[in-house]
Amino acid sequence: MTTVETTFNNAGTDNPAPPQAQRLSLYVFALFFIFGGLTSLNDVLVPKLKDLFSLSYTEAMLVQSAFFFAYFVASIPAGLLISRIGYMKAAVVGLLTMAAGCLMFIPATLSTLFPAFLGALFILAVGVTTVQVVANPLLSLLGPGSTAHSRLTLGQGFNSLGTTVAPYIGAILILGALNEVDPSTLSGAELSAFLAHEASVISNTYVGIALIICLIAAIVWLQRNALKSSKRPERLNPFSALDLLKQPRFAFGAACIFLYVGAEVAIGSLLTDYLMLPTTLHLVAEEAGKHVAFYWGGAMVGRFVGAALMRRYAPGKLLAFAAGTAIVLISLSSLSTGSISGWSLLAVGLFNSIMFPTIFSLASEGLGERAAEGSGLICCAIVGGAIVPPLTGFAADLSTLSLALAVPAICYAGIASYGWYARRPHLAS
DSSP states (O other): OOOOOOOOGGGTBOOOOHHHHHHHHHHHHHHHHHHHHHHHTHHHHHHHHHHHTTOOHHHHTHHHHHHHHHHHHHHHHHHHHHHHHOHHHHHHHHHHHHHHHHHTHHHHHHHTOHHHHHHHHHHHHHHHHHHHHHHHHHHHHSSOGGGHHHHHHHHHHHHHHHHHHHHHHHIIIIIGGGGTOOGGGOOHHHHHHHHHHHHHHHHHHHHHHHHHHHHHHHHHHTTTTSSOBOOOOOOOOTTGGGGGGGSHHHHHHHHHHHHHHHHHHHHHHHHHHHHHSTTTTOOOHHHHHHHHHHHHHHHHHHHHHHHHHTTTSOHHHHHHHHHHHHHHHHHHHHHOOHHHHHHHHHTHHHHHTTHHHHHHHHHHTTOGGGHHHHHHHHHHGGGHHHHHHHHHHHHHHHSOHHHHTHHHHHHHHHHHHHHHHTOSOOOOO
């Protein structure tokens, strides 16, 4: 008879029975889907708000800065929240915070001010951060340690399913009007009316999302007692996790999460505008937004394939290969035109696929009871999504979108180095 060897010391919980572990895994996969979809929806918001408020690339990238800065602020508190109330209740808190952020798009729409949208995105992202800090270690622990790499990659596959579906639907709901109206040609009352209408399109979309999230939060709440509480004393110092940075493998991995998220988000954010260029695919806004689904869809396909490859090949070597291939594709896109330029950049998504779960699991090897702390600290590094995209946008403002792709290419070079560095399994001390 097979058993699931799982220890929940870091979360304050005990081993669930195998059927419970399987059921909880399904809920965790659903969480991956939700926060993936909401994150990739920003790729549609960037060009939308850029046109509505006549922003530069640097200013438009503040959408991603507002969203991903929340990871830096909320990740460690989220890890502490898990130790205090447990995984499932913390997930509910995160989901309700996400719903609150979605509802804040209503006052943002009424104000028609760009900073108000950034504020709503920040609150939404605090909830996303909490859910992600819950999901990563919980999924890692719901099964044998020998298959943790594969399980996390599979979870990221569901994350990618969300990131694939959301931009396509978002392009239809949010970007459609940009095909017909150029806001720069309007003025006075006509411009105000257009901005108010288009802002309401955004808020209506996010209110619908809030209702779905509240339903899911209710379902997760019903499972709040599926894991029993532990008597392990809590860690009260919110900065106690920082000493994990003394471990080179962990510190290098956290830095690579910063680089990876920054590169992935920068490319995704610029794709719509990039594919509209006459030198690439020359698409209208809605069609270009729909094509972003291929970028995230490639990541989805790659993660399901990667879940199988991780059982046969060293994760570090696969990571180095994927990052190296991403650099080649970016270079090809920058140096070519037409379909080759557009589709080679979209293909980067396929090789992004295994990067986050592989970096996360390589960095987390050997943390044991400190897995939740490590997850919180690693998720702080997701702030790379707040910093690398504006740097890429600034490079685009100074030169061209093609040349600005050098910024994410540099990030992938760092990731390739880590893959080679961590190619051998961690040896317990």
